[in-house]
Amino acid sequence: MTPTPQSNTLLQDLSRRRLLRAVGFSTVGAAGAGVLSACSGGDSANSGTTRFTGVFDFDLDSQTRNVHVEDGALLLNSVYKDLFLCTGAVFNWSTHEWDYLLLEGHEWDGDNLVVSLRPDLKWSDGSDLNADDMVRSYAMRVLEAPSWGTGFPQVQDLEKLDELSVRLGFEDPFPNIERSILKHRIVSKITYDGFGERALEMVNDGVRQGDDEHLEWNAEFIEFNPDSIICSGPYRFDEAQMSDARITLVRNEDGYQGTEVKFDEVVIHKGDNRQSALLVQQGEIDYSTLAPSAADQQAFQSVEGFRWIEHAGYDGCGIMFNHRAKPEVQDVRVRKALAYVLDGDQIGQVARGEAYTRVTHYAGLADRQAEEIFTAQELEGFETFDQDQDRAAELLEEAGWTKEDGKWYLPDGDEASFEVIGVAGWGDFELTATQVEEAWNDFGIRTVARNVPQDNPWGIWGAGDFEVAVRHWGNPEQPDYWGAFEMNFMTENAGTEDSPGQGFDLQVESPSQGEVDLAELVDVARRAETEEEQLEALKTMSIVFNELLPRIPIWTYKYLAPAVEGVRVEEFPTDTPTSQNEQYQDNHIILALIQGELSPVED
Template sequence: MATKSEIVPPDKLVITLREGAKWSDGKPFTAKDVIATFNVGRLFNWPVFNYVDKIEAKGDYVVEFHMAKPSSVVERQVLRERIRPAATYGALAEKVEALLSQGKTTDSEEWKALLKEATEFRPEGLIVSGPYNIDPASITEAQLTLVKVPTAWCADKVQFDKIVIYNGETPTVTPLVLAGDVDYATHGFPPATEKAFIEQGIRIIRAPIYTGPALFFNNDVYPLNKKEVRQAMAYVIKRDENGTVSLGDSGRGVRYMLGFSDNLAPLWISEADLKTFNTYDYNPAKAEELLTSIGCKKGADGIWVDDKGNPLAFELLVPAEYADWSAAAENVALQLNNFGFKITVRGIQFQQEATEVRSGRFQIAIRSWGAANPHVYFAYVNDLFVDNYVQSTEGKGMNFPMKQKLADGTEVDLQQLIVDSVAGLDEAAQKEKILTVAKVFNELLPVVPLWERYGNNPARETRVTGWPPEGDPRYLNAVYGDNFVIMMILDGTLKPK
């Protein structure tokens, strides 16, 4: 809904809106809607307000965001936000403005009461700015239908009158794809399922996801708090094998071990600097050396014990519903056990696994590393904040200390380094900070990335045409971030046969 975005140094972001666009109720789309959206967002403490302190309309079609703490991530945070109609949320937004004018803060009772009111608010119906709206009568546990809004600003470009969206994990969606009911899916399909798709003549789109599974460690469990143990595990896991076993050609072993996607590495770190990083190539001898250096010994039964005489035996949690992660966990356990660790895999419901990890009730867990965002700050937040005491509201999580001493004696505050990596508008300065964070991550390995997931997304061409060829740059957009299929529906690239 924006036609222009401009950062105006030293501290402003100016957004120009699309003129002539209308909401589905016929009202014009204007700056008033943007202001209402972000005022309600302020109530919910959206991350953009870590940087932005004031938002003003400059006429009906220009909005100015003032940054109290200038940061280059503000532009993406603003542009990717879904704008809500003032017709629906304007009253709440005005109440937020009133509280701000009275000097009320998030700790005040008035703020908490309004937050409760907003959380419990349920609109009578959806007013949308895009070319599709939800048909309420179509909603079931299994699916819903989007119907075209003929008055939308891009209604002449989109080619589908309706889109059916199916709900369900991989076991539910697989038969729908094979039966021809689903034209495109983004699940992580096991290699055997992908083979069945290919045998049916279904095209597979293998786009980068910019994330994947990693080993997360509870630092309250000795000796997982020692970097040498984590490094040893990295040396004895064949990451390419783990990826192939888990997801075929779509599971690609991590190379650089920086904590963010290998695809993003050259955009943030020079080729010369990348050559200095430890890639932790398979090296069981090095793993033995590391464990021995901290007093570990291999017993007569082939199991390593720590310096206190306790076996290096740990439970590995994994979300049971994720077929690819479950396969990764089983393969990791096999590889580590062959070396002399004693790993037992336990699969649990995916939401419960998140709770167990954030509550600190785990030893090792398969969790997501990286992030589908061009700025790698968000990858480090996912790696080190979300499941750690930094952000967890359920417990200490992995309790990885963010203040550390490196091998050369340097003391670092990793949390502050990560926060500082998005400060300011100078990209070169940010790259220097990211390089420092990457070096710390590479040495300490607070989590051990296994592989980077690429989509193995079935794209049936029976009813849909227009899929671009392999190598089209649109496929570099993250499947779960800036979804290229949505883009190609909106601009008319994809159309019915």
């Protein structure tokens, strides 16, 4: 298996979480004031219209209406996308079951996946939403899917069975390979009339990404920018109420749940992390998933009706080493020592305020996931890395390091030193990098922190242009446990000349597990035919992660979304069957809105 099967898609998606500018409430600038003046009071007009309000940093001019491309399309990087362009289904991260939206169901018939739509669905232009839309949308995605992905790249052929059903033929499918298909956003066959049918013919003729026929098709497709977005969800765009300051979605009665949603309109104000926090403080926003600074979190407490909505975290922030650039970290004792120097609680509080949780088990999985596959007794055997500088010094000395005049030296006599990179504009990454710098310096290891530009840190990480990088661990995109290990071990670890990344050898010697091929184990966990086989692979990888610590987990994301009750929204649900869903993938608040479970304040 290729060492970085999900890297590009995963990392682009993670860029959407660029998380926080750590700016205090006292630093209101002209940009923030402009947003407030543009938006303030706008939701009180036409009092008979019920509105739900949110915020996202959209750009009407630069973002395309070609919603099939997703990245760079208008609002497709926001949680509000499900309101106007529904997925086939939403995954329940707690029960690992599906809640169907546009789809009525799916079933396997041997190596064939049969996917069926709900009957009587319509697009916002009044046309029928049927199997033609579905099969052509699937074909375009298959044509574009890189070979290292999961789901669409493994589709061999496509067939429309009837007006509501499509067959997708696979070769050697494995459990949950259908996830990307069920979560795919079907697009209008009319909008994509010039592309969908051609894509279907090419896919069934064996054409795939990178082939000459695909390149010719793609040259036209990337330039395609329709005038409007045809919607399938309970809301559609109101072109007359779209401006640089706000977008208004109005009820789409022909769409899925269009007559069931309780709000007539959804208004999305324009704002980045800082501006969104100001809008919450002004009472303009009912719910925001943009990340506020620690100072803004405190300021929210004075907002009448304010409450936090917590979304479960399945990934976190930590340290990724470059084993080629700094050979000293190839010694596991050094990696563990560097972990013991750090105070994860302090770093998390400074970087995220209330929006973090500490790491307890260091199993490579979010603690909630580790506790699902291990017993409490088994987890007691895991090494924890709470700050212990005496233990850190002991490990470095065992590794042959020496300390003189307050400075640590490598076994060859050179002074130990590291450069730690954060990402400019990602406030939690910036603050984590500076705190690691301070902690290691105080311990006697010369450390310098700097930030790389936010436009392409993934390229820097993948190319190995770093010594130590603040980087994610775990996986917020993939509900299956193996996704965390794909991220931890294999992302930015291609090992090629052009993309050496971490340079961490995936053929390892584990003190308790012996010789282990981590790439092979990730594939075993992904393709396992039985739960027992998968569980064995997962447990082995968790144990190896804890023993060898290829990355240092420092803190875990706790996604706290500010919300305001009693102004436009009566109240938000506190505990729903989907409340453990990941915030950006299967947001339970947006699902509650779609299902008519959120109600406006009564006059």
